[in-house]
Amino acid sequence: MPPRDNGHEEPVIRDKRKIDPETGQARGASATQEAPAPKAEEAPVDGDLLAERTADLQRLQAEYTNYRRRVERDRVSMREQAVAGTLAELLPVLDDIGRARDHGELTGGFAKVAESLEAVVTKLGLTSFGQKGDPFDPTVHEALMHSYSPDVTEPTAIEVLQPGYRIGERVLRPARVAVAEPTEPSEPAEEPDSSASPASADDDEN
Template sequence: MRSPPRGGAPPPHVPSGATPDDAEPKAAPAEGAAPAGDASAQLAGLTAQLDQVRTALSERTADLQRLQAEYQNYRRRVERDRITVREIAIANLLTELLPVLDDIGRAREHGELVGGFKSVAESLETVAAKMGLQQFGKEGEPFDPTIHEALMHSYAPDVTETTCVAILQPGYRIGERTIRPARVAVAEPQPGATSAKAEGAAGAPGRPARPPPPRPGTRSRTTALRRADVVAIEVVDIDWKEGRRG
């Protein structure tokens, strides 16, 4: 039996029949090493978590975009409503000023717009124009029922369509909105004048058709209506002057 070496550890116990290599201790496996199956499971779990995060991010992004679109629509709606309210307020104000503008126009026609009254009237008209008020209605323009209001009707041989022959009261608009139609006297072509012209042109090419002669003892309806227009305008002017004197 061997004696243990001095100053050293005793040799390990070696069973009988075993070699010295069997007596050496075996190295233990590393503590941090993981099996291949555990690594695959961890990778799958991380991938699933990443997919969930991406899905949540997409949902939050869609919610944010929807909220932004709703806010933009709200801003446009508020701005549109603000503009509409402003236009209605201006239209209501200018509608109340139309009688004053009518008085200014009648005073200008009679040559009474002088002195300080003239300066005030011109300033008022300038302010109304800056606010978008536009006057329309001229003699000789075709009659349009959307912007004209016919108060008198007559026939005239010198018109080819329904025409405004007198402007009894001008119309006003703000942009595309009409706040008061122009009140006019209209004239239409003489009944049968078109057919007579067509027959005359067919019978004698190159020669203008002559209107039929008036019957004896009759008076032109156009002349009567025009005289009635003059009388109506004079009555309005007299009423206006009496109102100023009163």
């Protein structure tokens, strides 16, 4: 005999447990997992802008390199000027040492001091120039005496009165020398006029 329908629906029971009692697995785990966020699309790089920024960077690097070179060049130039100024003040002392050596007076402790001083100035780049027999060069020689000599074929320093000094390519003092030039050629003697014939001379006598 079928059950009587009294007009009431049977209650629906919903299992809201998160763990399935039969399998022990979490229910809806795959559904609750969040999908990874989509990656933001990178904006395309403008080729003209990249070239412009690269050119700016290269220009800055070139300017910095030139600046470093200019600073180094100025530093070397200032050092050379300072050294040259100091050595120029010592030239009279070196002249006195040279004269004492020529007269045989450079002996004893004075000789040791002189040798030490000459070694120091040589280490700083000071060199002397000017030798007897050098061709006269007005850029490095100063002529204090002038004469003529048959023994030279061009203007020549026949005596060094004071040596010259230079540091590198810079002349601190020219060599002061006596200069001789070749002997001036003598003027040829005038010869008598031989254009008149003997016959014309006899005519004049008659």
